Amino acid sequence: MNIADLRKSYEKAELNENASHADPLQQFEQWLQEAIAAEVPEPNAMTLATVASNLRPSTRVVLIKGYDARGIVWYTNYASQKGQELAGNPFAALQFHWVELERVVRIEGRVEKVSDEESDAYFHSRPLDSRIGAWASPQSQVIEGRTVLVTNAAKYAAQFMLNPPRPPHWGGYRLVPDQWQFWQGRKSRLHDRLRYTQEGDQWLRERLAP
Known part of the structure; x- marks a missing residue:
């Protein structure tokens, strides 16, 4: 069409x-x-x-x-x-x-x-993974691949556990x-x-x- x-x-x-x-x-x-x-x-x-x-x-x-x-x-x-x-x-x-x-x-x-x-x-009030995601993503910046996000998420999850502060x-x-x-x-x-x-x-x- x-x-x-x-x-x-x-x-x-x-x-x-x-x-x-x-x-x-x-x-x-x-x-x-x-x-x-x-x-x-x-x-x-x-x-x-x-x-x-x-x-x-x-x-x-x-x-x-x-x-x-x-x-x-x-x-x-x-x-x-x-x-x-x-x-x-x-x-x-x-x-x-x-x-x-x-x-x-x-x-x-x-x-x-x-x-x-x-x-x-x-x-x-956000879910825990969304709060970690706010730390993990350098939004709008060029990154080498998705592994950057995954690595950052694991890093901040280990650092903040269940209580990540607002970035x-x-x-x-x-x-x-x-x-x-x-x-x-x-x-x-x-x-x-x-x-x-x-x-x-x-x-x-x-x-x-x-």
């Missing part, structure tokens, strides 16, 4: 101004909970886009680990490529794509590190949104697309052409 011939008609739902929440966080929570209830694969997976000092963008998939009025939280290695890019340019974009529900959520804003207390609490290079980030977009697929490519833009303490909700 010619890849250009692949297409789908989106007809599962609609998104209009009257039925959507005035607060984008409430709209996001509703859609996230509906994705979880629908048992879509990894509803907590989101694409994170950052921009390096040379203005080249890069993306990767991370997992949301918390959200509230302060923003969207995930955890990672601060020395990784994304960590280095955020250190130089603390603005980023997130995207959730729930294919089965024909929905996309896009979020943009400034990124900050969460507190040490928040990072410690989450780190110690100083590992912790959480929070994206503080100043713009949200909610996209609902519709028939004939006339999709529903609502944008929320922060204006002071309020959110301006507007419909965008798809």
Whole structure:
């Protein structure tokens, strides 16, 4: 089949101004909970886009680990490529794509590190092998082979036993949104697309052409 011939008609739902929440966080929570209830694969997976000092963008998939009025939280290695890019340019974009529900959520804003207390609490809630893995992987660095990871994991498992501390290079980030977009697929490519833009303490909700 010619890849250009692949297409789908989106007809599962609609998104209009009257039925959507005035607060984008409430709209996001509703859609996230509906994705979880629908048992879509990894509803907590989101694409994170950052921009390096040379203005080249890069993306990767991370997992949301918390959200509230302060923003969207995930955890990672601060020395990784994304960590280095955020250190130089603390603005980023997130995207959730729930294919089965024909929905996309896009979020943009400034990124900050969460507190040490928040990072410690989450780190110690992780399975032991994940905590060891945070020490074992020099994320984004070139390594000679998988044996480097296996050797490092064995080394730190022996060193820390059952109580590995949080590595100083590992912790959480929070994206503080100043713009949200909610996209609902519709028939004939006339999709529903609502944008929320922060204006002071309020959110301006507007419909965008798809």
